[in-house]
Amino acid sequence: MSDTVAAPSQAAPRAAVVATALELFAAQGFDQTSVEQIAQAAGVSRSTFFRQFGGKDDVVFADHEVQLDRLREFLAKPHEDPWAAVCEASVLVYTHFVADPELARRRYAVVRGVPALRDREIVTVFRYERLFDEYLRASLPGLDPLDAVGFAALVTAIHNHVLRKLLRGTKKVPVSILRAALDDARRRFGVLPEGAEAGGDEVVVAVFPRAMPTAEVARRLREQLDT
Structure with a gap:
């Protein structure tokens, strides 16, 4: 067990046990760290650890x-x-x-x-x-x-x-x-209420002849939106 891990109090909350386990995993490796080492470093019993988490992967x-x-x-x-x-x-x-x-x-x-x-x-x-x-x-x-x-x-x-x-x-x-x-x-998705957008995007309405090629419609729209 790494001697750099400080042991919390005996009544260590779940969050403290999680933090201790992750510190041990980072220092020693996940496979190289035992439940006994985690429990000892966290100041809890082995049975308490299993009751709270179930296993090493569960604590992660x-x-x-x-x-x-x-x-x-x-x-x-x-x-x-x-x-x-x-x-x-x-x-x-x-x-x-x-x-x-x-x-x-x-x-x-x-x-x-x-x-x-x-x-x-x-x-x-x-x-x-x-x-x-x-x-x-x-x-x-x-x-x-x-x-x-x-x-x-x-x-x-x-x-x-x-x-x-x-x-x-x-x-x-x-x-x-x-x-x-x-x-x-x-x-x-079209479900953002009006006025909820930062800056409030403007609504653009454009009318083009039906016969106008789609590419020209797109070009003119792009030209207007870029100005």
Whole structure:
């Protein structure tokens, strides 16, 4: 066991155990670190560790389990705009990880180095996507399933793209970056309310003769929009 890991108190909360485990995984390697070493360093018994997490791989994804439960509670509440609620759920998760970027980066490094953990991460990401998909279908009766799964997949992909920018870099990536990208996703689906766009895009109306070639219509529109 690395002697650089400080042991929390005996009543260490789950978050402290997770942090200790990730520090050990980063220092010694995932396969080389035992549950006994994690429990000792975190100041908890082996049985307490298994009761809280179940296994080494479970401790790596413990935050995701907490966040998924948190999102289920959030989405179970009344929301005036289901599309916005899905985006806000994404922001809630991102806000959690951006609060401690170094811990998030350590987890990312551990997962990236262990194929079995990478496989589980793919499954975990899909759980977020499925949660959003099911919520939209339940909240918007009659919604085309393709629209539900498409929006859920787009929000999840945007979230992961922005999160990876944070995890792979050394600088902060503010929540505003994610919000702007999610607003663009709603705009693409036509579900962003008027006036919600930053800067308020203008509406352009153009009239052309029916016989005008499509290429010329596109050229004239591009010319006008670029001015």
